Structures are given as structure tokens and as C-alpha cells.
Amino acid sequence: MTPPPLGPVCTGASTVATGPAPYAAYPTFSSYVRARGPVLLRTARSLTANPSDAEDLLQTALTKTFVAWERIEDHRALDGYVRRALLNTRTSQWRKRKVDEFACEELPEPTGVPAPDPAERQVLHDAMWRAVMKLPDRQRAMVVLRYYEDLSEAQTAEVLGVSIGTVKSAVSRALGKLREDPELAPAC
Numbered sequence: 001m002t003p004p005p006l007g008p009v010c011t012g013a014s015t016v017a018t019g020p021a022p023y024a025a026y027p028t029f030s031s032y033v034r035a036r037g038p039v040l041l042r043t044a045r046s047l048t049a050n051p052s053d054a055e056d057l058l059q060t061a062l063t064k065t066f067v068a069w070e071r072i073e074d075h076r077a078l079d080g081y082v083r084r085a086l087l088n089t090r091t092s093q094w095r096k097r098k099v100d101e102f103a104c105e106e107l108p109e110p111t112g113v114p115a116p117d118p119a120e121r122q123v124l125h126d127a128m129w130r131a132v133m134k135l136p137d138r139q140r141a142m143v144v145l146r147y148y149e150d151l152s153e154a155q156t157a158e159v160l161g162v163s164i165g166t167v168k169s170a171v172s173r174a175l176g177k178l179r180e181d182p183e184l185a186p187a188c
Contacts, residue, residue, distance in 0.1 A: 029069050032078060033062060040082055047090045057093075061085035131181040139174035142167055 044054040064085045072081060132140055145156040157164045
């Protein structure tokens with residue numbers, strides 16, 4: 001005589017597996033999802049920034065609800081149960097992602113020097129030009145040719161018809177006067 005077949009250890013799992021469709025064992029679950037799905041999706045969207053992530057979050061929470069459907073005693077509190085499942089699932093996802101983040105000693109973005117304020121640059125430019133205009137004509141010409149026109153000492157000497165040594169000494173005296181100018185004192 002053959003022994004009788006042993007029953008399944010988990011009756012809920014065998015009922016779902018042998019039924020014609022997963023929702024056939026819980027006809028009220030599918031009607032609940034149809035009725036409350038849009039409201040629950042709005043709740044899921046409030047927990048995530050991405051609509052696709054919200055749909056995945058709701059699907060996971062509804063899966064957990066489906067598994068626990070027989071254990072839920074008060075079906076009038078299903079919205080609260082699903083909302084709690086949404087929140088717990090989102091918290092678990094957040095914690096799992098947090099593990100992937102590592103503190104590092106160097107920031108990935110270079111901080112760099114902040115760009116100077118254009119208004120301050122203009123104020124400095126105007127003060128510099130006023131100080132250059134106070135120089136004697138010959139020194140002013142040499143400073144303008146050397147630093148504004150970017151000519152070499154030899155080229156400046158050739159343009160003005162003087163020696164290179166004269167250009168060097170005149171520019172040196174002019175720069176000394178510019179350093180002493182009270183309008184340029186904070187910039188130096």
C-alpha cells in the first residue's frame with residue numbers, strides 16, 4: 001500500500017501556484033488594486049522623484065501586500081498597510097543606495113578661484129588709467145608701449161628713438177610712481 005501524499009508545507013504558496021491565475025485565490029485583491037491603484041500611485045510618486053521609480057515602488061509594495069493578504073485582518077485599513085509598505089520599501093531602497101556612497105578626501109569638482117567681479121575690474125582699470133595719465137609724457141608713452149601695446153624694450157626704444165637703457169630706467173621710475181599712487185595702494 002502506498003502512503004498518502006504529504007500536504008504542502010506552505011498552503012498559501014501551493015494555492016497560488018496551482019490556481020489558474022495568481023489573483024484567482026484573492027479576487028478581492030485585484031478589485032482593491034483596480035479601485036485604489038491611482039491613489040496609491042500618487043502616494044508612491046510623492047516618495048520618489050522619478051515616475052518610473054514610483055511605479056516600481058508601488059509594484060513592490062503591492063507584491064508585499066499580496067503575500068500578506070490572508071494575514072491582514074481588517075481590510076478597511078488596507079490603504080494604511082500599503083502606504084506603510086511603500087514607505088518601508090522606499091526606506092530600504094534608500095539605505096541600500098547609501099551603502100554605495102563613499103566619502104573621499106578630494107572633491108571631484110575643482111573649486112578653482114572665483115571669477116573677479118566685473119565691476120571691481122572696471123574700477124581698478126579706471127584707477128590704473130588715471131594713474132598712468134598722471135605720469136610725465138615720456139614715461140607715459142613708454143609704459144603704454146611696453147604694457148598696453150606689449151612691445152619689447154628694444155621695440156619701444158626704436159619707436160621712441162631712444163636707447164634701450166633709457167626705456168628701462170624710465171619704465172622703472174614710472175612703475176615706482178604707479179606703486180606710490182594712493183588710488184592703486186589697495187590693489188598692490
